Amino acid sequence: MSEVSQKENRGNEEARPVDNHFVFADSHIHYDDPKFDQDRDSLLKAVYEAGCHAVINCATDLKSCEKTLKLMEKYPFVYGAMGVHPHDVKGLTVDDLEEIFAYATSHPKVVAIGEIGLDYHYDFSPRDMQQDFFCEQCELAIELEKPVIVHSREAVQDTFDIVSEYAQADLTGVIHSYTGNLEMAEKYVDMGFYLGIGGMLTFPDVKKILRTVKEIPLTSLLLETDGPYLAPVPNRGKRNDSRNIPFVAQKIAELKEISVEEVYRVTNANMEKLFGIKVR
Ligand code: NI
Numbered sequence: 001m002s003e004v005s006q007k008e009n010r011g012n013e014e015a016r017p018v019d020n021h022f023v024f025a026d027s028h029i030h031y032d033d034p035k036f037d038q039d040r041d042s043l044l045k046a047v048y049e050a051g052c053h054a055v056i057n058c059a060t061d062l063k064s065c066e067k068t069l070k071l072m073e074k075y076p077f078v079y080g081a082m083g084v085h086p087h088d089v090k091g092l093t094v095d096d097l098e099e100i101f102a103y104a105t106s107h108p109k110v111v112a113i114g115e116i117g118l119d120y121h122y123d124f125s126p127r128d129m130q131q132d133f134f135c136e137q138c139e140l141a142i143e144l145e146k147p148v149i150v151h152s153r154e155a156v157q158d159t160f161d162i163v164s165e166y167a168q169a170d171l172t173g174v175i176h177s178y179t180g181n182l183e184m185a186e187k188y189v190d191m192g193f194y195l196g197i198g199g200m201l202t203f204p205d206v207k208k209i210l211r212t213v214k215e216i217p218l219t220s221l222l223l224e225t226d227g228p229y230l231a232p233v234p235n236r237g238k239r240n241d242s243r244n245i246p247f248v249a250q251k252i253a254e255l256k257e258i259s260v261e262e263v264y265r266v267t268n269a270n271m272e273k274l275f276g277i278k279v280r
Contacts, residue, residue: 015234022264024249025054025271025279026242028115028149028176028196028224031078032057032067035228035239043241044075052242053077054271054279058115058149058176060085062096065103072109079277080107081114081149089133090125097136104144111275113141114149115176118162121154131158138166141173147274148173149196156180160187167191172274174222177230178212185212189220194274196224199232199240201251214255218266222274223248 026047036043047055057072058081059065068080082103084092104110116137118130141148150173152159163171164187175188176196185195195216201209213221223245225231231240232247249263256263268279 021051022261023051023053023268023279024223024245024264025056025268025277026052026225026227026245027056027174027222027271027275028058028198029055029227029242030058030060030064031055031071031227032059032064033228036241044078047242048075048077050243052245054079054277055242056081056111056149056275056277058112059083059103060115061088062099062103065100069103069106072107079109079111079275081112082106082110083113083116083137083149084133085115085151086117086119086130086134087122087124089129092129092133097140100137101140101144104140104146110146111277112147112149112173113137113144114173115151116148117151118155118159119151119153120158131162134162135166138162138171142166142169142171147171150175151177152180156184160184163188163193164191167193174274176224177226179206179209180212181208182212182215185216189216194220194222194270196222197252198224198226198248199230199236199244201248202232203236210255213252218252218256218258218263219270221252221267222270223252223263223267 056079057068059068061084065082071078072080172192174194174196177198178195225240227240231238232244249260253260253263271277271279
C-alpha cells in the first residue's frame with residue numbers, strides 16, 4: 001500500500017490516542033446493544049488489546065440481562081450489572097423483580113444492580129413507575145450487598161432524594177454520566193457515592209462538568225464510555241467503545257494537572273473498592 005492510500009485509510013478510521021501503554025477500565029458500556037452485532041467479537045478483542053482490561057456491561061431490560069450474562073461467560077474481562085433502565089420499566093410487573101433477582105445472583109461476575117434510575121427527559125415510562133422500580137431495585141441492591149449504577153436525566157432532586165434515603169441503609173454506587181452541579185456532587189461523594197465521567201467531558205459548553213471534575217477528588221471518580229453513545233471528541237457522533245476511554249482520562253489529567261498514569265492508577269483502584277474488580 002502506498003503512503004498516500006495509507007493516509008487516506010487512516011482518515012476514515014476513528015482517532016486513537018498514541019499511547020496505549022496503560023491498563024484501564026470502562027465502568028459503563030452496553031456491548032449487548034444491536035449496534036455491536038456486526039463485529040462484537042473482533043471489537044472486544046481490540047478493546048482488550050488497547051489496554052481496557054475490565055468493562056462493566058450494564059443491562060437495560062430483561063433481554064439485555066440475558067445478553068449480559070452471555071458476554072460475562074464468554075469474555076474474562078467483561079463484568080455485568082443487572083437491572084432495568086427507567087425507559088424500560090413501563091412493561092414490568094412485580095413478578096419481574098424476581099427475574100432481576102435471579103439474574104443478579106446468576107454469576108459471580110455480576111458486580112452491580114444497574115442501569116437503574118429516573119429519566120424525566122424522555123418519560124418513556126410513567127414517572128410513578130420509574131420511582132417505584134428504582135426504589136425496588138435499590139432495595140434489591142441492599143439485600144444483595146451490591147452497589148447500584150444510577151441513570152438520572154432531568155430528575156436531579158428526585159434521584160438525590162431516593163439515593164440519599166437508601167444511602168442511610170448503606171447503599172453505595174455510582175451516578176453515571178454525572179451532569180449535575182458541584183454542590184450536589186459533593187453531597188453524593190459525602191454519602192460514599194462515585195461519579196461516572198465520560199465523553200461529555202470533552203464536549204464544548206460543559207462548564208458544570210468541568211468544575212465538578214476539577215474539584216471532586218479523583219478517589220471518587222470512575223471512567224466510563226456509555227457506548228455505543230456519547231463518544232468523546234475527536235470521535236464525537238461515531239459509535240462509542242471502550243477504546244475511547246483514554247480521551248476522557250487525558251481530559252481529566254489536564255483539568256487536575258496530573259499525569260494520565262495517575263488518573264488510571266486511582267480510577268482502577270476505585271473499580272476495586274466499589275465493584276471488587278482488580279484491573280490489571
Ligand atoms: Ni448507559
